[in-house]
Amino acid sequence: MFVYTVRQGDTLYEISSKYDVPVDRIRLVNGLDETNIVPGQSLLIPTFTYTVQPGDSFYRIANMAYVPLDRLRRANPSVNPNAIQPGMKITIPDISDYIASTLGFYTLRTPELDQALINDFAPYHTYLSIFEYHFSSTGALVNDLNDLPAIQTAWQRRLQPLMTVTNLTTEGFSAEIAHQMLNNPTARSNLVTNIFNVVSRKGYAGVNIDIEQVRTEDRDLFSGFLRQLRDRLQPSGYLVTVSVPAKTNEEVPWLRGYDYGGIGSVVDLMFIMAYDWHHGGSEPGPVAPIKEVRSTIRFALSRIPRTKIILGVPLYGYDWLLPYTPGTIAPGVSNQAAIETAMRYQVPIQYSTEYEAPFFRYVDNQGRTHEVWFEDVRSMSRKMQLVREFSLGGIGAWQISLGFAPGVWLLSKFFQIRKV
Missing domain, CATH: 3.10.350.10 (LysM domain)
Known part of the structure; x- marks a missing residue:
């Protein structure tokens, strides 16, 4: 190809x-x-x-x-x-000789849609992290999911389902809820027990912890919580995985809550969210610029065994209105939808070799100018090359229901997918 x-x-x-x-x-x-x-x-x-x-x-x-x-x-x-x-x-030589794990996040819809999508994506994935369970400051799980059809379908297709646990609320990720839970030993133990019960009762292969906005003062508590979770789950054969924001150093204040070394010593896999350098609330620009992604990998490798690292890539971009106005929020757009927008408005797609990212501008039917940055087969291929270059454990994506048709073909081009 x-x-x-x-x-x-x-x-x-x-x-x-x-x-x-x-x-x-x-x-x-x-x-x-x-x-x-x-x-x-x-x-x-x-x-x-x-x-x-x-x-x-x-x-x-x-x-x-x-x-x-x-x-x-x-x-x-x-x-x-x-x-x-x-x-x-x-x-063209077949280079699919690199064995890699792949992890896709997925937000449940209906059992029929879930089963259909899992059947389509199963050959290209090792793990499916099902989104998402929420917890309270006391460590209680505050919602339930109709996830049994998805879990069963995943196992039938040799795909390991993971229970995703987050500190999401209706207002977004809550640093305060995470802070209260981490600082309360009883709450930490409650959450560990509740996670174990759901994983074992519903038949998950393990858990993915996606606690975002961990505060600096909670850094060691977060690593300790993951260690406590590992000690409860691993004896029963369950996986403990974690999603963490991308870091290139220890200097950024809002990222100090994530001790890559401490976390990496505990978990089975670390999904690094190597995206959103530009996001809906920022000025226009590349979502996952290659220089920053490469720097993140190098920093992670100084603290984490390479086989534990899953490089996270985005199946989305953003559509900004121009001129950019601080405080406005640009909507997210799937990579496939971005391409369809360029085709609909018949505008050329540019490609930044500096950032290894595509972008374009168009004028909508109301006369407003937009700038769109997203990922295409070129930028995704570069990131898959990084996985091979640095001998990482694999690659993962947020999230597979967004759809990016060439993505599954690229996975089979660059990797032999590890299966159970």
Whole structure:
């Protein structure tokens, strides 16, 4: 498989003919309901045989296929890299030899929809973290989920379901509820017991703790809570995983509550939310810029065993109104919806090589200018390359119900998915 970037005047039919891949297959892989592609749009071309085009080089083909140059050469021993000609067939090597765990978050809808989506995504995931259980300051679980159909379907498809526990309220994540629970030994024990009871009663493989906005003064208490949870769950064979915000150092005040080293020494897996450097409440910009993602990985590796790290990537971006007004909130938009918006308004998609992120601007029907940053097959491929480069435990996403058609194909391109 390789990535083609649409040029001015291209049509899907011409791209199909150029690379000898049926139009309908290109549309399926890229989730395209329409054919009105736009310049700058990236398309994953599902073939392992590349047809050389005028101006091509082995280096360019390797970049398009996101494969190491030496592996491309080894896959084509009879081809002189310095003498390729248009029309020649080049074999793109299979690089799915890296065994990785994958973790997808999922918010329940209806049993029928849950089962259908799990069936679709099961071949590409190791863990499914089902969102979400809430807790009170006393450690009580304050809601229940109709999650048994999803749990059963997950196990049937060799997918390990995780119970997600958060400090979410109707007003967002509550630092105060987390603070009160962590500072009360009885509340901590209550929450550990309640989590164990749900995991064991409903048949989860384990838990994912997604407690956000942990305060600096609660740093050691949070690590201690995870240790207490591990000591209760692991003897029964249950997994303890955690979601943490991305950190590149210990200097940012609102991130000091997360001791990567302390947490990493306790949990089985750490899902690092390597996104939202720009978000709905910020000025426009890349959601997961590659430099910051790389710095986060390097910082994490100084404190956590690499096999425990799951790199979190976003299946979404944001749509900002311009000019940007501080205090306004830009709505989130799925990666697939962002592409559809560019196609609907027939505007070109730009790509920042500095941030490894796509973006575009459009004018809506009310005459308002928008700027959209999101993720596409190029930016996602770069992040999957980072998992291989740093030998991480795997990759995960928030959240799979948002949909990003090429994503499952990319996973099978870069990884052999670890299964139970």
